[in-house]
Each structure stands twice: as structure tokens, then as C-alpha cells.
Amino acid sequence: MKLSVVGSGYVGTTIAACFADLGHEVTAIDIDQSVVDSLNRGEAAIHEPGLDELLADHVGDRLTATTDYSAITDTEVTFLALPTPSNKDGSIDTSIILAAAEAVGEALANKTDRHLVVTKSTVTPGTTQTEIAPAVREAAGDRSKRISFGMNPEFLREGTAVDDFLDPDKIVLGTEAGDEWGVDTLDAVFAPLVEQTGAPVVRTGIREAEMIKYANNAFLATKISLINELGNICKEYGVDAYEVADAVGLDDRIGEQFLRSGVGWGGSCFPKDVAAIIAAARQQGYEPELLSAAVGVNDRQPGRLVDLLTSHVDPAGKRIAVLGLAFKPDTDDIRNSRAIPLIQSLLDQGASVVAYDPVAADNMRENYPDIEYADSAAAALDDADGALVVTDWPEFADLDGEFDEMASPVVVDGRRIIERRDGIIYEGLTW
Structure with a gap:
């Protein structure tokens, strides 16, 4: 099939390359x-494993890019x-997607065949x-009746x-109720993927599809905050939260994924989506107390990491x-990296x-241009009075003798990636 993908950010670039890999012609x-x-x-303008290889395989063949909406x-x-x-209240700003929807409608005003627009x-x-x-249809004018709409959330x-x-x-x-053409067309887009993987297909209404994405992310974010809350309690009792989670995860009603307690969730999806569904619920007159609590737990985790550091060394100077x-x-x-509030807290303490x-x-240099950036973990640890581990990059698991070069070997681990070893003062966030 011939597909167009409007927006070449993280999601747009990834799905365009993947659709091309499935055999579609993608613009x-x-x-x-x-x-x-x-x-x-x-x-690719983003760092994503496997994406550059797909682009190399398909750009100029089944994948092209343009600024021209008439394509x-x-x-x-x-x-x-x-x-x-x-927005400031957590609700979503739809101005960008509505501007694009209008441009899509203007292009479709010149098309006689049926067309499916998928959010x-x-x-x-x-x-x-x-x-x-409505934005698409208004811009398409007389051709609007030949346009169908769908929703296909990304995970x-x-x-x-x-x-x-x-x-x-x-x-x-x-898809919209009663739109058999829309159902068949969207099915056809994903038919190669279904045939290739056997993945289950959920066919539902547009509103339900929109809500499924929020429910999915809200559930996972809450699960992380719950295990972090339990991990914080474990720490107070001197209990290893990871041993507890390993046992809890054997219960098939719970599952083992997302039970690694630590410094919390960030990124573009969980923070934005949880804030959006909280704001949406409030607009409907419902107060989502559990989701608000999940956000509160997440917001406090970086501070707990800094507190563990300050129990061993005063950061000032x-x-x-x-x-x-x-x-x-x-x-x-x-985006929403736990390193951001953590760095700010350290700077506030001198x-x-x-x-x-x-x-x-x-990317972080744009937020904090005046701090020092090392070209290796070893260089960062050299003569340091303390170290905070925020992201569980695999290379950090291989650190060993580098800690010997610290002025004061205090290591506070927010991701359980560092091994306890002689010669360092080691604190795990929840273990």
C-alpha cells in the first residue's frame, strides 16, 4: 500500500521506516x-537502535521524505x-496536530479517491x-465525505x-462505527505485520483506542511507582527490595516486568500521558487520586537518592x-530524565x-551548559567526592577500579547496576 506519515519525530520516523520494512511505499x-x-x-535525527539500518535499507526506494503535503x-x-x-495543567496541546490536520485536508481537497486518516x-x-x-473535513470541503478516520495508538x-x-x-x-471500508483499509495496512508475527489485533472504536493508550501507560507508571514505594519501605527495614520483587513477580497476576525499583520513570510518554489523563479526568469532574499519588511517588524518588548521598557527604563545595x-x-x-531534578538539587546545595x-x-548541555561533562565514566569519577547512578547503561556494570580514583568513594545507585565491592561506601536506593 501507499502510506504517508505526517511528522518525522521519534514516532513518525520509526513507523515510517518500519512500514517500509513491511513492504509499503511510504512518504x-x-x-x-x-x-x-x-x-x-x-x-535519523534520534538515537534509536536499528533505525539507521532500516533507513539505509529503504530510503530512496520504499521510503522518501518531503515538505510537500500534496504528496x-x-x-x-x-x-x-x-x-x-x-499544557501547564497537564492537558494536551493539540495545536500542532490540528495545524497538520488542516494541511492534510487541504491536500485531500484535490483527491477523488477515498482516503483514511489515522491518528x-x-x-x-x-x-x-x-x-x-472536523479540521480535516473543513479544509477538504466537498471531498470530505470520502475521508474516513481511525486511531492506531503506538506502544x-x-x-x-x-x-x-x-x-x-x-x-x-x-475505526468509526459502521465504516467497513475504514476497517478493511486499516486491516490491510497491518496485514503483513499480523501475518509475520501473529500478533493479536484489537478492533475497537476510536475513543476506545485513544483510551487504551492512556490506560496502558497509566497502569505501567503506577506499577513502577508502587514498586518504588514498596522499595522505599524495604530500605527503611533493611530489606532488599529486589529479592522481594523477584518473589512477588512469580505471581502470574502480577508478573515480573516493571518491578525493578529505582529512581523513577521519565521520558516523553509516562509523564505526559499520566498528566494528561489526570487532567482529562478532572475536566469530567472525577479526581484520580491513585494516579496523582503515583506521580507524587515518582517526583520524590530523585530527592531520596540525593538524601542518601548527603547522609555520607555534604555536597557543598x-x-x-x-x-x-x-x-x-x-x-x-x-525529557523528564530523573537526572534533571537530581542535578538541580545538587547545584542548589552548592x-x-x-x-x-x-x-x-x-542534549543535557542545553539544560545545564555550565556543569562539567566528562567523556567517560572513569573521568567523571576521577577525584569525585561522591557518585550518583541515574541511568542503567550496561557499561556502568563494568566499573570497578575506577572507583579507586575517587577522592571519597561514596556511590549511591538508583538503578542497581553497580556491584557492591570492598573499598567503596555503597548505598542502593531501595536495597
Whole structure:
């Protein structure tokens, strides 16, 4: 099939490359000429394992990029993969996706064949039908009756996004009631993936599909906060939270995933999506107390890491190493990274911060241009009075003799990636 993907950010680039890998002809559309030029060279603007290889395989063949929305008229299905950032109250800002929807409608005003517009962005229930569809239809004018709408939430984890798309746990396809053509068309888009993987397909309404994404992320975020809360209690009793979690995870009603207690969740999805569903619930007159509590637990975790450090060393005037700046390994994304409040807390207490991350240092430098950035973990630890481990990059597990070069070998681990060893004062956040 011929597909167009509007928006070439993290999600848009990944799904465009993956759709091409499934055999579709894909046109990526973005208003940023530099992004388009980069894609047409086969270069991704983000760090994501496996993505560069897919681009190299398909750019110039089944995948091209352009700034021209009129390219939509040569495709059968358009996916909207635009950002929906948070407003101050946590609700989503739909201005970017609505501007794109209008541009899509203007392009479709010149198309006679039927066309399916699918929301890929994360939007609160009702947004596709009450905001996005009207924007497209108004711009399309007389052709609007030949446009169908759908919703296909993404479940991509940064660092494993390509694998998540090509080997999904589930595929959720939301369409309008009674629109058999829309159902068949969206089915056809994912037919190669279903045939290849046997993944379960959930066919549902558009509002239900929109809510499934929020429910999925809210559940996982709450599960992490719950194990972190339990881990904090374990720490107070001198109990190893990981041994507790290993046993709890054997219960098939609970499962072992997302039971690694630590410094909390970050990134672009969990914080934004949980805030959005809280705001949406409040707009409907319901107070989501459990989700609010989950956010509260998460917000407190970085402070607990710093508190453990200060129980051994006063940060004022001291050189403190921060290992890991990305919100998780295998990405350069620092959005809502737990390193941010942690670094700010150290600076507020007068510490001299030296930070290291294998790929995310340049991004963090935009937030904190005046702290020191080391080119290796060893350099960050050299002559440091304390070290905080924030991201569980695999290379940190191999650190050993590097701790001997610290002025004061105090290591506070927020991810259980460092081995306890003689010669260092080691504190685990929840163990």
C-alpha cells in the first residue's frame, strides 16, 4: 500500500521506516526541511537502535521524505504522528496536530479517491472525532465525505522502538462505527505485520483506542511507582527490595516486568500521558487520586537518592559525579530524565557537578551548559567526592577500579547496576 506519515519525530520516523520494512511505499512529510534532507540521506535525527539500518535499507526506494503535503494525494492512508505536548495543567496541546490536520485536508481537497486518516499521536478520548476530523473535513470541503478516520495508538519504548513495532504485543485498530471500508483499509495496512508475527489485533472504536493508550501507560507508571514505594519501605527495614520483587513477580497476576525499583520513570510518554489523563479526568469532574499519588511517588524518588548521598557527604563545595543523563539506556532522550531534578538539587546545595552519559550529554548541555561533562565514566569519577547512578547503561556494570580514583568513594545507585565491592561506601536506593 501507499502510506504517508505526517511528522518525522521519534514516532513518525520509526513507523515510517518500519512500514517500509513491511513492504509499503511510504512518504514521510515534515515542515522542517533539514529533517527531510536528513531522512533522504538515510540519517535519523534520534538515537534509536536499528533505525539507521532500516533507513539505509529503504530510503530512496520504499521510503522518501518531503515538505510537500500534496504528496498525500498519491497515498491511500495518512498517519498523523505529531507531538501533543503538555499544557501547564497537564492537558494536551493539540495545536500542532490540528495545524497538520488542516494541511492534510487541504491536500485531500484535490483527491477523488477515498482516503483514511489515522491518528497515531497520543490524544485524549474524543479528540480524533471532535477536533482532528472536523479540521480535516473543513479544509477538504466537498471531498470530505470520502475521508474516513481511525486511531492506531503506538506502544513504542525508546531504545527498543523498532523491535516493539515489528514484534508487537498487540495491534490496536480504532475505526468509526459502521465504516467497513475504514476497517478493511486499516486491516490491510497491518496485514503483513499480523501475518509475520501473529500478533493479536484489537478492533475497537476510536475513543476506545485513544483510551487504551492512556490506560496502558497509566497502569505501567503506577506499577513502577508502587514498586518504588514498596522499595522505599524495604530500605527503611533493611530489606532488599529486589529479592522481594523477584518473589512477588512469580505471581502470574502480577508478573515480573516493571518491578525493578529505582529512581523513577521519565521520558516523553509516562509523564505526559499520566498528566494528561489526570487532567482529562478532572475536566469530567472525577479526581484520580491513585494516579496523582503515583506521580507524587515518582517526583520524590530523585530527592531520596540525593538524601542518601548527603547522609555520607555534604555536597557543598564537593565534586559530585552523575552517571547517566538519558531517562533510560539506549536513547539520547533527556525529557523528564530523573537526572534533571537530581542535578538541580545538587547545584542548589552548592555542589560542583560532573556528568557523564554515552550519548545524551549534548542534549543535557542545553539544560545545564555550565556543569562539567566528562567523556567517560572513569573521568567523571576521577577525584569525585561522591557518585550518583541515574541511568542503567550496561557499561556502568563494568566499573570497578575506577572507583579507586575517587577522592571519597561514596556511590549511591538508583538503578542497581553497580556491584557492591570492598573499598567503596555503597548505598542502593531501595536495597
